[in-house]
Amino acid sequence: MAVSPLSRRDLDFLLYEWLDVTALTSLERYAEHSKDTFDGILDLCADIAVKRFAPHNKKSDQNEPRVGADGKVVIIDEVGAALDEFGKAGIVASQFDESLGGMQLPTVVARAAMAWFQAANAATSSYPFLTMANANLLVEYGTAEQIDTWVKPMLEGRFFGTMCLSEPQAGSSLADITTKADPADDGSYRITGTKMWISGGDHELSENIVHLVLAKAPGGGPGVKGISLFVVPKFLADGTRNDVALVGLNHKMGNRGTTNTLLNFGDGTHHPVAESGAVGYLVGEAHHGLSYMFKMMNEARIGVGFLATSLGYAGYLQSLDYAKTRTQGRPVTNKDPDSAPVAIIEHPDVKRMLLAQKSYVEGALGLGLYCSRLVDEQQTATDPAVAAARLLLLDVLTPIAKSWPSQWCLEANNLAIQVLGGYGYTKEFDVEQLYRDNRLNPIHEGAHGIHGLDLLGRKVVMQGGAGLQLLVETISATIDRAESAEPEYAVALRAAVERLAQVTGTLWAAGDPAVSLANSTVYLEAAGHVVIAWIWLEQLLAVGDSTGDFYDGKRAAAQYFYRYELPKTGPQFDLLAGLDRTTLDTPADWL
Structure with missing residues (x-):
């Protein structure tokens, strides 16, 4: 029998016995919800994650995306099938307003539900994860037209989204980006430049890909003060191919099932309009792009913490199951070689490694859910002082909520391999992949x-x-x-x-x-x-x-x-x- 990627019992404890999320239903925004609706979404997500995401986790790792002869990205069929089910279930829209077709779930419940997918299959879950963060940003800072054109199809599961920050020469130093945005006569912009490390940057999994691109527009100050944010879709609203070109795929140590790309914008590979450059649409005000992108980045950072936690949790449960069933050795007080070997969980050092993992992953999951509850409290507070306090505490906790799980839940994966011993170091068991997948998290999103x-x-x-x-x-x-x-x-x-x-x-x-x-x-x-x-x-x-x-x-x-x-x-x-x-x-x- 397959090992569950998460503990529903622990989630129930954290959500209901500790954080009392049902109390949120007394607020107007969540008045249509109840413990039954919360349980329903958790059950649904657990079911889809276990049945549609987990089964191809190893296969997508062993058959990573490649560029076919026609220049299109080839991904195993199971990824698209799982994402289609995810989209049809309406999970992409779970946190969004009912006016946008969403479920209007509390963030804390939606994050808990998403953790099932992250634990079951980190690579496949990355596509909707980025899409939801992209849509959240546009809902807050985009125009009504941008929301209708780009956000609603994302919430329906038809479009996916990315964020394009890094460049080959700049890395994390965004002040040094060189991608340019030149105004066009029709009010749009022409984007030219190169972006690196773009997860989900190209594929055939959706009808369109909505890129959020940082670029420097004329009139801005030096460094980050000159950065603006643009919607640059793979296909324009009329179906015309935009000048966004896949240069190549990056091949990673882990998380291999997610395409990770080098993209050129406006290099002439595709010519949607007479003017050179990819067509881009300004989000919000010019030269405020980095502050807008931080909306998506901060959401993604807490999400990365959840991803690291989920992978650590999955490894813990795998090693716990193994330790209970694997017999080897005898207690140090038993000198009888004819006595039966004991399950390795009886050895104190194995208990030490399991307790360490448990303390890391259950502590990290608690922190992530606590931060998510702060989001709900900040967004629904009627007292501006209360809202400001919740936001301030969330700001302080965000770097910890991202980085602590990325370090210590990775250590949990390391210990999971150790519990399994030599078997843990082989591809026949899942714990080595979980470690490789998790090793990305101390690096990306800062x-x-x-x-x-x-x-x-x-x-x-x-x-x-x-x-x-x-x-x-x-x-x-x-x-x-x-x-x-x-x-x-x-x-x-x-x-x-x-x-x-x-x-x-x-x-x-x-x-x-x-x-x-x-x-x-x-x-x-x-x-x-x-x-x-x-x-x-x-x-x-x-x-x-x-x-x-x-x-x-x-x-x-x-x-x-x-x-x-x-x-x-x-x-x-x-x-x-x-x-x-x-x-x-x-x-x-x-x-």
């Missing part, structure tokens, strides 16, 4: 180091330090509630969060940004561990006095995290407080 700079350099000091203060106050409120029920953990977390605040002050009191930010990745990792410890304390408070294996498992995972993981932050904070200059002072010639 590499690990970029999010460290974002957290320490922007988020915790934004609004005069209000971001860090709000995070500390939020965690401290949980600690106050836990002092009598979980005193050991309350004391440990209070010390850690106080140290986080102190060290942040020390870093910025240095007066030299280069020194303050030199070890920002270490800061990100330490802050992430403090946040996950908080999420675990929240889960323990939700467990309360409940009994049974599930709840005892939660207690064991929390205990593991507090005794094995949270103490790691001590030396990290010591390093940060010392304003260590090792990385700054090491000349390049020494490396």
Whole structure:
């Protein structure tokens, strides 16, 4: 029997027993929903994910996309069939307004539902994942015509979407992009340039591909101030082929079933109009493109955290199942060679690896869902002050919600391979692919180091330090509630969060940004561990006095995290407080 890619029991606990998502139905936006409708979408997504996405996960990995003789991308048939079912079920539109044909689901429920697909098949789920983020951006910043022309077909599952930021020479340094946008007489623009690492950038899976492209239009300032955002479809509204050309496919270590492309815009391969260049339509105001794109990027960053979590979770469940059924060795206290071998889950070191995975993936899933609940609260708040506070907390947590799962749920995949031993290192088992698929997540949507700079350099000091203060106050409120029920953990977390605040002050009191930010990745990792410890304390408070294996498992995972993981932050904070200059002072010639 196949192993489930996620735990529905854990999702139910997090959604209903901890986050109380049914309380959202008291809000006007979600008044048509109930626990039954939430369960219905979770059941539907689990069913489609298990039956249509999971079965071809390994096949798409072993038969990655290729360019055929006619220049078109060839993908195994199962990918298109699964995505057709996804589209017909209306899942693309799940979060969107009823006026757009959506289900108007809370973000937290929609994210939980999407996690089933990400755990079952990371590559195939990437196509709708990017499409939904693309559509969200256009709903917020696009014109009514753009929404009718491009968004509605995406929500119907007929069009897919991408975001085109990086270029071969620029990478993550968007200030250095060179793609240009020249105004045309009809009010549109002509886009010329090259974009790299574009997931879902070309395929035959949909009627059209709606690219959101960052380019520099005339009249903008230097660097990122001159960047504008454009809709550049593969096919124009009248069906004419736009001048968007596939140059080649990138072949990756993992996530191989998703096309990853190098695209040329306006190179003359396709001529839709007399003027040279691909036809593009300005989104919002000129020279505000990066701020608009951050809407999609921030959504995608939390989504990447969910993807990393889902892959880590799938690996954990695979290794847990294996450990319960694989017999090997005997307890160290049993010297009788004639006695029967025991299941390897009875060995303490295997339990250590499973507890580590459990603490990582269940903690990360809790963080992702908590952030999603913040989105719902921010969007539905009637008090502007409440909405601003929710958004501020979400801004501070976003780099952690993206990067912590990308690092530690990847480590969960590493441990899953170790649990299986030699078998885990073979293609016959799924855990090696899960590791390879997850290895992308510390890189895309902002590499690990970029999010460290974002957290320490922007988020915790934004609004005069209000971001860090709000995070500390939020965690401290949980600690106050836990002092009598979980005193050991309350004391440990209070010390850690106080140290986080102190060290942040020390870093910025240095007066030299280069020194303050030199070890920002270490800061990100330490802050992430403090946040996950908080999420675990929240889960323990939700467990309360409940009994049974599930709840005892939660207690064991929390205990593991507090005794094995949270103490790691001590030396990290010591390093940060010392304003260590090792990385700054090491000349390049020494490396």
